[in-house]
Structures are given as C-alpha cells and as structure tokens.
Amino acid sequence: MDTKFSVAIHVLILISESPQLLSSEQMAGSVGTNSSYIRKILSLLKRGKIIDGHQGISGYKLTTIPERINLLQIYISIMEKSKVHLLDIHQNPNDRCVVGNYIKSVLFEIFTNAEKAFADMLAGKTLADCINTMRNKINNDAQPNTI
Amino acid sequence: MDTKFSVAIHVLILISESPQLLSSEQMAGSVGTNSSYIRKILSLLKRGKIIDGHQGISGYKLTTIPERINLLQIYISIMEKSKVHLLDIHQNPNDRCVVGNYIKSVLFEIFTNAEKAFADMLAGKTLADCINTMRNKINNDAQPNTI
Numbered sequence: 388m389d390t391k392f393s394v395a396i397h398v399l400i401l402i403s404e405s406p407q408l409l410s411s412e413q414m415a416g417s418v419g420t421n422s423s424y425i426r427k428i429l430s431l432l433k434r435g436k437i438i439d440g441h442q443g444i445s446g447y448k449l450t451t452i453p454e455r456i457n458l459l460q461i462y463i464s465i466m467e468k469s470k471v472h473l474l475d476i477h478q479n480p481n482d483r484c485v486v487g488n489y490i491k492s493v494l495f496e497i498f499t500n501a502e503k504a505f506a507d508m509l510a511g512k513t514l515a516d517c518i519n520t521m522r523n524k525i526n527n528d529a530q531p532n533t534i
Numbered sequence: 535m536d537t538k539f540s541v542a543i544h545v546l547i548l549i550s551e552s553p554q555l556l557s558s559e560q561m562a563g564s565v566g567t568n569s570s571y572i573r574k575i576l577s578l579l580k581r582g583k584i585i586d587g588h589q590g591i592s593g594y595k596l597t598t599i600p601e602r603i604n605l606l607q608i609y610i611s612i613m614e615k616s617k618v619h620l621l622d623i624h625q626n627p628n629d630r631c632v633v634g635n636y637i638k639s640v641l642f643e644i645f646t647n648a649e650k651a652f653a654d655m656l657a658g659k660t661l662a663d664c665i666n667t668m669r670n671k672i673n674n675d676a677q678p679n680t681i
Contacts, residue, residue: 418627
C-alpha cells in the first residue's frame with residue numbers, strides 16, 4: 388500500500404482549512420501516522436512548490452489558492468516523477484522476432500493513452516473540489532433527518 | 535518494474551498470430567525472459583479464460599477472436615484483481631478530526647473516477663487493435679522510402 392498521495396491531500400486540506408498553524412505532530416494525529424512521515428510528505432510538497440514555509444512559528448502555507456492546485460500536481464510531486472507512470476513495458480524483447488521487434492512501440496502508444504486518461508482525471512480536480520466535496524458531506528450530515 | 539501485463543499482451547499476440555503452436559520456451563525467446571515466467575503468465579491468462587489448452591501437443595489457443603478480448607480483461611486477469619486499483623487511501627485517519635472523519639469518502643470518489651478513466655481506456659482497446667497497430671507499423675516500415 389502506497390498512501391503518500393492520499394496523505395498529501397489530507398495534509399493539504401488541513402493546511403488550507405485550519406484557522407491556526409498546525410505542527411507535523413498535529414497533522415500526524417489527524418492522518419493517523421507518525422510525524423516523521425508527515426514531514427517527509429511536507430518536504431515533497433514543498434519541493435513541488437505546492438506549499439512553502441517550515442516547521443515552527445511561520446508554519447506551512449499553500450503557495451496559491453486551493454482552486455489553483457490540481458490533484459495531478461500533487462500526485463507528480465508526491466510520486467517524485469515527471470509524469471504519471473503506471474504501466475511498465477518489458478525491455479528486452481527479441482528484435483529478430485517480428486512481434487518482439489514491434490511490441491514496445493505498439494504498447495508505448497496504448498499505455499501512454501491509458502496513463503493520460505488517469506492523469507487528465509486528476510488534473511481536472513482541484514484541492515478546492517476536495518474541500519467543497521467535504522463541506523457538502525459535512526453539511527448533509529448536519530441536516531436533521533426528515534421522514 | 536512490473537511487466538506482467540506487457541508480457542501478457544506480447545504472448546497473446548504470439549498465440550494469435552503464429553501459424554504453428556508455440557512452446558513456452560519459444561515465447562520466452564521472443565519476450566526475452568525465461569520459460570517459467572511465461573508459464574506463470576499463461577496460467578494467469580488461462581485462469582482469466584482468455585486462453586485455453588496446455589503445454590504440449592494441443593498448445594495454447596485464444597478462447598475467442600482477438601476482437602473480443604479487450605486489454606482490461608487481460609489486465610484484470612494478470613494483476614489477479616477484481617478491478618483496477620491504482621491508488622491507496624490511508625486507513626486510519628482520526629475520526630475525531632473533521633478532515634480525518636470525511637477524508638476517506640472524499641478520496642474514494644475521486645480515486646475511483648481516476649481508476650475508471652484508466653480502466654475505460656484499456657477496455658476500449660482490443661487485442662485485435664494491438665495486432666492491427668503492429669501490422670500497420672510493419673507495413674509502413676516495408677514501404678520503400680520516397681523523397
């Protein structure tokens with residue numbers, strides 16, 4: 388299980404929505420993990436220019452409004468990759484066999500399209516969308532039940 | 535690197551296109567791996583009802599025409615999962631924190647949509663599409679160069 392991405396979104400919602408500065412210990416308490424793991428996530432988000440600041444008095448802040456941070460940016464920063472990579476192609480097919488000779492270029496095209504569909508879906512969602520979805524759920528739960 | 539899926543497509547193209555029955559050793563020679571790895575792939579494809587038959591005289595055959603085998607079926611069989619699963623959600627957020635309480639349901643929806651976009655792209659491509667793309671590339675390479 389690699390939950391770095393989901394933890395990163397959790398942390399960013401906390402940073403965005405909390406009225407006061409939060410320490411990595413407080414964030415770890417909400418996520419249900421340890422603070423050194425949170426600091427690793429924060430460091431990746433900082434390298435990806437999604438947050439700035441540091442542990443301590445100044446705290447961490449988003450570098451821009453949540454409407455301008457999409458989930459693909461977060462994913463790319465957290466996975467430490469330049470683009471979405473989900474499918475690997477075997478690297479040593481035998482080019483003396485006609486299938487072996489062409490398989491890499493055939494699969495590259497198809498795999499790239501599937502990865503792009505996944506990336507586009509993440510790029511189409513912002514941190515603000517996550518926050519709004521959460522607010523709607525909270526509001527719905529707060530409504531008195533009607534018969 | 536997990537290349538099971540790309541090796542599976544390679545093997546299925548070989549099974550579909552080879553005029554004679556191929557042993558796992560011959561397939562391994564084209565893929566550039568060892569025959570025990572190929573037998574593992576064949577066993578998963580057989581369990582997924584994409585091929586039938588066995589090593590030896592009868593050999594392996596597709597259970598249907600390549601137009602009716604889509605890449606999602608192959609992926610699901612090879613990854614031994616019931617559906618595409620690409621993103622994990624942290625399982626122990628603190629439900630006494632409002633973000634911790636709602637994060638799983640917010641992320642589940644978004645992650646499921648991204649996984650579905652990837653799955654739909656694979657479902658929209660068949661083994662026949664891969665074979666046709668390969669044939670086109672072979673034909674293009676066979677054309678004499680024109681100035």
